[in-house]
Amino acid sequence: MSTFTRANEEIQKRIRAFSGPLTESLVREPGAYGLGQVPSSVAPDATTAMVCGFCATGCSLNIHLRRGEATNLTANFDYPVNRGMACPKGWEALAPLESAERATTPMLRTKRSDAPQTIDWQTAAETFRDRFKPIIEKHGPESVAFLSTGQICSEEMAFLGSFAKFGMGVIHGDGNTRQCMATAVRAYKESFGFDAPPYTYEDFEESDVIVLVGSNMCIAHPIMWQRVLQNTRDPEIVVIDPRRTETAMQATQHLAIKPKSDLTFFYGLAYLLIEKGLLDEVFIKEHCDDFETFEAHVKDFDTARVAEESGIDAEGLNALAELIGSGKRVSFWWTMGVNQSYEATRTAQAIINLALMTGNIGKPGTGANSITGQCNAMGSRLFSNTTNLLGGHDFEKAADREKVAEILKIPVERIPDQNSLPYHAIIEGVESGEIKGLWIIATNPAHSWIGREDFSAVLNKLDFLVVQDMYSTTETAACADLILPAAGWGEKDGTLINSERRIGIVKKVAKAPGQALADFSIVKLLANVWGCGDWFKQWQSPEAAFRILQELSEGQACDISGIDGYRQIDEEGGVQWPFPKGTTDTAKQRRLFSDGQFFTPNQKARFVYETIQKDPEPPCNNYPIRLLTGRGSSSQWHTQTRTRQSAVLRKLGPKENYVEIHPADAGALGISSGQIISVASRRGRIEIKAFVTSTVQKGTVFIPMHEETTNQLTLPSFDPHSHQPNYKSCAVKVTPVSF
Numbered sequence: 001m002s003t004f005t006r007a008n009e010e011i012q013k014r015i016r017a018f019s020g021p022l023t024e025s026l027v028r029e030p031g032a033y034g035l036g037q038v039p040s041s042v043a044p045d046a047t048t049a050m051v052c053g054f055c056a057t058g059c060s061l062n063i064h065l066r067r068g069e070a071t072n073l074t075a076n077f078d079y080p081v082n083r084g085m086a087c088p089k090g091w092e093a094l095a096p097l098e099s100a101e102r103a104t105t106p107m108l109r110t111k112r113s114d115a116p117q118t119i120d121w122q123t124a125a126e127t128f129r130d131r132f133k134p135i136i137e138k139h140g141p142e143s144v145a146f147l148s149t150g151q152i153c154s155e156e157m158a159f160l161g162s163f164a165k166f167g168m169g170v171i172h173g174d175g176n177t178r179q180c181m182a183t184a185v186r187a188y189k190e191s192f193g194f195d196a197p198p199y200t201y202e203d204f205e206e207s208d209v210i211v212l213v214g215s216n217m218c219i220a221h222p223i224m225w226q227r228v229l230q231n232t233r234d235p236e237i238v239v240i241d242p243r244r245t246e247t248a249m250q251a252t253q254h255l256a257i258k259p260k261s262d263l264t265f266f267y268g269l270a271y272l273l274i275e276k277g278l279l280d281e282v283f284i285k286e287h288c289d290d291f292e293t294f295e296a297h298v299k300d301f302d303t304a305r306v307a308e309e310s311g312i313d314a315e316g317l318n319a320l321a322e323l324i325g326s327g328k329r330v331s332f333w334w335t336m337g338v339n340q341s342y343e344a345t346r347t348a349q350a351i352i353n354l355a356l357m358t359g360n361i362g363k364p365g366t367g368a369n370s371i372t373g374q375c376n377a378m379g380s381r382l383f384s385n386t387t388n389l390l391g392g393h394d395f396e397k398a399a400d401r402e403k404v405a406e407i408l409k410i411p412v413e414r415i416p417d418q419n420s421l422p423y424h425a426i427i428e429g430v431e432s433g434e435i436k437g438l439w440i441i442a443t444n445p446a447h448s449w450i451g452r453e454d455f456s457a458v459l460n461k462l463d464f465l466v467v468q469d470m471y472s473t474t475e476t477a478a479c480a481d482l483i484l485p486a487a488g489w490g491e492k493d494g495t496l497i498n499s500e501r502r503i504g505i506v507k508k509v510a511k512a513p514g515q516a517l518a519d520f521s522i523v524k525l526l527a528n529v530w531g532c533g534d535w536f537k538q539w540q541s542p543e544a545a546f547r548i549l550q551e552l553s554e555g556q557a558c559d560i561s562g563i564d565g566y567r568q569i570d571e572e573g574g575v576q577w578p579f580p581k582g583t584t585d586t587a588k589q590r591r592l593f594s595d596g597q598f599f600t601p602n603q604k605a606r607f608v609y610e611t612i613q614k615d616p617e618p619p620c621n622n623y624p625i626r627l628l629t630g631r632g633s634s635s636q637w638h639t640q641t642r643t644r645q646s647a648v649l650r651k652l653g654p655k656e657n658y659v660e661i662h663p664a665d666a667g668a669l670g671i672s673s674g675q676i677i678s679v680a681s682r683r684g685r686i687e688i689k690a691f692v693t694s695t696v697q698k699g700t701v702f703i704p705m706h707e708e709t710t711n712q713l714t715l716p717s718f719d720p721h722s723h724q725p726n727y728k729s730c731a732v733k734v735t736p737v738s739f
Contacts, residue, residue: 049078052086052089055089058375058500059076059082061075062075063490072094073094078573085223085226087223089634091648094490099471103516104472105119106123106483107119107483108481112460121515124484128526129529135437136168139436143436144170144172144437145174145437146438147173149441150180150373153494153519154503155543156523158383158545158549161173161383163530165414167414172420172421172435173386177377177381179423179725180339183339183345184348190345190721191356191605192352192599195382195392196501196599199592201589202589204224204228206233207231207233207329207331207365208330209323209329209330210236210238211238211324212333213338213351214240214334215241216248217335221335224371237250238253239251241257242696243695244256258310260341260729261310262338263343263347264305264306264310267298269321278325280360282359287603287604288356288357289606329363330355330365332367334348337728338351342717343610345719350609356605378497386420393556395416395419396419408548423723424725425723427445438464441468441519442519444638447711451683466481466484469486470641470642472485485515486517491509493506503560503569505566524539543565560579563579617730624733625699627703629704629728630704631705633653633654636704658703660693661677661701662698662700662701665698666690666692671736675689679734680735715731
């Protein structure tokens, strides 16, 4: 691995040389640690710690410096999240920074068919202004949109969302967090009154019963699985998943339910808990609403029905109900196997209902706990200014708009009084021609968006497409009119918020290549050129922006006004929200709802439920197999934009895409392992290598999500409440390929 030099006077001179007067002010502004270097208290040959920028586990990594340069890293033993552990992605976190595929200078296409040409930052910023402004002036503020991300720092995404909506006047902006966490957000808001995952990672170690739903934790969140293994209470580990995943193989119980039967299954468990009297009636009476109507609802889900529809026999259902209702410490954990479904929100709430009715919330080793995906999806949920107004406020509430306007010192009429379109509706707006300009930041929808054989054709309908990314080689960047080169993790300062609500610090320990700038600096430059820079004078640096976020959060469930800036976050091993002014509980592990008080107006949790919805695309005669998708290996991350840059991670993951197929199905079709086969849905067809295995059920196949071809097959249907895509299920046909 080559060395990485920290930001110093040399890079400041270099940036001034290429950027001219428009950006000179940016590079002189102090960052969290001076000019973006490691803290001055850290010796040139010492070590500094920062959180990883891959998943939302939020591990801390020690960055080892030699002559002021980041040369290597190790896992941090003193951090309360990972305690000296790291997954393969964490160990290789520096490698993606040195990739030859990095975007190093702004680039512009005069025509879509032309190759992009190198330009300077001044030209890039003026082009951004001169192309977007006429679209807005001619077609209105709803004709331009932005797609944000859960992969950049909270301060950057807040600045981005503020500039786009308050400065540019854009109405619509969503983030790729919609693809992973929107279901949990909506479920928590309706059930608890706020998007509030209640747990701390200590709950993994303090549970008597751990119920994992649609979560292959060994692969997707291996450090969390290590925390499970540190549990000394000899816990029952129950995995509810159609596939016999790596996690299911390690569990004490694996309940292989039929795909898409999970909502019926959980209503059936609730029915049994009620029938058996295994309820915490005091907790329900004092801290919950709507239990009586929920009780009436689940009477239709008797054991015979649930056993038939879920594939789990009566004995298994009764045993699990008795285990959940035993009075032991039970924690429920779910991730994308629940969130990415056509009735995902109600499924998540069915899990929440089980925790509420048994009193398994607010106490050690309990909780209805969603596991977050991206490193800063939680920051996106609270501060991206997309699905809600900054700090968990509401665009549609006048008082919230006035509060935010006063704090930001902007005219209140600059804040939209309506919510944005969700991600899929933005894409549909591009297809219909209603949205003519799009700004995409640190995400790759041409690869990851659902059910698209040729997403580039959709993007090519735009009058103007801007892509802001670390890499110039993504499928989405290939469609861009303007490419803005961004610094990556380790090349800038800021904060990330992990699954357990812990705010962690990111530091600049390497300089970005060429002319790439931090997203924060890019937005500041664009705001100045747009002509609204004066509205954002407070946003002088990432830490100054963090102070703004603290003020915006005050009085909210996510209140962080009491944190003593970056210093406290750095020194104390992260800080979990809420942390309002005057907080006396400074423990490193703090869970929510220990007092039984929720964030609803009457401080009671709600039982939320609904009628079972029709499967939008069940298997049929023409497409008799159900396709499941998910994480492939712990060395792969999403569209592999970063992980493919590491030779080590490439060796640890599969060299090519594959499909898991049950031996009975393979035998009937004359398919053997290693054979190239065809998998086709109503949307597309791919050729892929077969892997015959009994880890999938008969009548189902599984394909990892990381290759672009996978989403040529998936079904573009969406949960009606969260608008999250249904990546996990569609109908396909499988046939051998003849050569």
